């Protein structure tokens with residue numbers, strides 16, 4: 356939860372140079388193992404630790420459920436990326452998100468987005484009444500609707516997701532923070548899709564940032580992980596920490612090790628995948644078998660103005676297309692791709708395509724003609740050609 360001891364400057368050391376995030380990530384904060392001088396931090400697997408003769412734990416480690424040194428290494432990189440004083444890793448994005456809601460008290464009022472990660476929305480619908488949380492879903496691209504939903508003194512948490520899955524609806528983080536704070540509530544941002552490369556929610560006024568580490572942060576489709584980063588190490592943060600420790604929701608050390616290996620290349624992957632997504636969005640916007648492209652990087656996207664203000668270095672790897680000819684044509688298109696992989700998830704180095712309404716089922720805000728595209732690291736020319744061929748095959752004679 357804090358920087359590894361040997362990366363903290365000596366009190367009288369000269370001011371460290373201001374290296375960029377890409378530089379710090381490439382070297383995983385420059386950690387060198389003090390025993391072996393290894394440039395890769397050791398993988399700590401021990402579940403228990405020797406007590407001192409005076410019965411204390413001078414190393415700070417006693418048991419592996421509350422804390423782990425390998426997890427701390429990855430948390431230091433994540434805190435650096437989010438410009439946060441602390442970050443916590445969980446066994447999944449859902450474990451991280453539900454810890455935030457778990458820290459609320461019965462009777463608290465919560466506002467969440469109408470368009471958001473489907474599994475979390477379902478969890479909130481099922482769990483909020485059981486936990487006696489008052490829950491309202493609001494169209495977060497309508498700030499007046501958010502203002503009207505606030506109950507000053509009773510609303511304790513505003514949860515937003517931007518760009519919001521799977522329509523990539525953009526929410527104004529700074530405005531949402533102002534509205535939340537005016538009513539005495541905290542703002543938490545699911546920033547999985549933007550990633551710390553494209554958006555810095557804490558700088559825009561958010562109190563908490565959440566990521567599914569499973570997505571572009573790890574990026575290699577081989578780890579399930581969740582991240583929280585905080586603006587302040589306050590009582591709410593301490594409570595979330597005790598929920599993680601008590602519930603045993605910490606990320607495992609092997610996963611933390613793999614995640615840290617991925618974080619070293621994260622800024623380069625995010626830049627390349629975002630550039631690929633923008634290229635594909637612009638090309639599919641001109642395609643005769645595509646009704647509409649949803650991507651906040653396109654100048655005519657309804658979220659573009661806010662996205663251009665609050666996102667940096669591009670608009671992320673995720674876009675959706677609405678296929679001409681409706682649901683059947685969309686499903687037929689997904690059936691015809693050879694390079695794109697028909698699978699759920701997002702942010703990995705391999706590009707994925709998904710008929711999202713089939714996944715979300717009844718009640719989804721996702722239109723039936725929508726295909727969700729996660730842009731990987733393949734050549735955008737190959738990705739365009741493959742999907743264009745699939746669109747042609749799904750529209751015979753058109």
Ligand SMILES: *Cc1c(COP(=O)(O)O)cnc(C)c1O
Nearest residue numbers: 447448449472520547567569580
């Ligand atoms: C995947 C995802 C989650 C959940 O993360 P898991 O690691 O799968 O538990 C939450 N929010 C968004 C936006 C996601 O894409």
